Amino acid sequence: xxxxxxxxxxxxxxxxxxxxxxxxxxxxxxxxxxxxxxxxxxxxxxxxxxxxxxxxxxxxxxxxxxxxxxxxxxxxxxxxxxxxxxxxxxxxxxxxxxxxxxxxxxxxxxxxxxxxxxxxxxxxxxxxxxxxxxxxxxxxxxxxxxxxxxxxxxxxxxxxxxxxxxxxxxxxxxxxxxxxxxxxxxxxxxxxxxxxxxxxxxxxxxxxxxxxxxxxxxxxxxxxxxxxxxxxxxxxxxxxxxxxxxxxxxxx
Numbered sequence: 001x002x003x004x005x006x007x008x009x010x011x012x013x014x015x016x017x018x019x020x021x022x023x024x025x026x027x028x029x030x031x032x033x034x035x036x037x038x039x040x041x042x043x044x045x046x047x048x049x050x051x052x053x054x055x056x057x058x059x060x061x062x063x064x065x066x067x068x069x070x071x072x073x074x075x076x077x078x079x080x081x082x083x084x085x086x087x088x089x090x091x092x093x094x095x096x097x098x099x100x101x102x103x104x105x106x107x108x109x110x111x112x113x114x115x116x117x118x119x120x121x122x123x124x125x126x127x128x129x130x131x132x133x134x135x136x137x138x139x140x141x142x143x144x145x146x147x148x149x150x151x152x153x154x155x156x157x158x159x160x161x162x163x164x165x166x167x168x169x170x171x172x173x174x175x176x177x178x179x180x181x182x183x184x185x186x187x188x189x190x191x192x193x194x195x196x197x198x199x200x201x202x203x204x205x206x207x208x209x210x211x212x213x214x215x216x217x218x219x220x221x222x223x224x225x226x227x228x229x230x231x232x233x234x235x236x237x238x239x240x241x242x243x244x245x246x247x248x249x250x251x252x
Contacts, residue, residue: 105199
């Protein structure tokens with residue numbers, strides 16, 4: 001880890017991390033990126049406070065505010081985006097800006113809600129619901145790819161710390177942040193559709209990928225990266241100019 005880090009990407013699901021990698025590879029060509037992952041043992045309790053405390057300890061090693069980013073694929077507040085949002089509200093001095101991907105103005109609206117609603121409303125087996133989720137989250141896929149993605153989603157259900165269950169779906173308080181915020185979605189995302197993206201502040205930056213479903217950043221990493229870099233550019237340039245001025249003052 002370097003103090004030159006510009007962006008910290010937050011992950012709350014080890015299983016779903018694979019869908020973040022193409023985007024992170026593109027971002028790392030232009031900015032210095034670190035990754036932080038929330039890990040917990042299945043036998044241990046977990047809470048959003050614990051996650052926020054852990055990331056506070058991690059970010060405490062930086063001497064400057066960081067751009068935080070994450071995708072809303074985990075369970076309720078335990079999405080990467082939910083953790084980043086909560087941290088930004090509690091410690092605004094640590095966060096230069098916030099970028100949230102596939103997160104609704106109601107933060108608890110995750111793919112798990114979609115899964116559990118189908119389990120409750122329809123007489124379908126677990127496998128049938130998972131296959132339906134794959135179609136809704138990734139679009140139509142070949143049979144072998146669908147089976148592989150079903151296993152991935154099943155792994156996320158089993159390993160991620162969830163507040164949702166078959167018996168109770170959680171709703172969480174809405175609200176924004178004071179620092180610059182960018183919210184990215186996809187026009188054909190069934191989990192977080194265009195109407196679900198509404199509800200943030202008018203000054204927040206909203207961008208929708210033309211397609212790509214819930215993991216649009218996996219299918220179109222370059223396009224998403226370009227939008228994020230454009231959002232970060234003014235703050236990145238300001239940071240570079242400040243560093244140059246500090247260096248000049250020290251050397252004069």
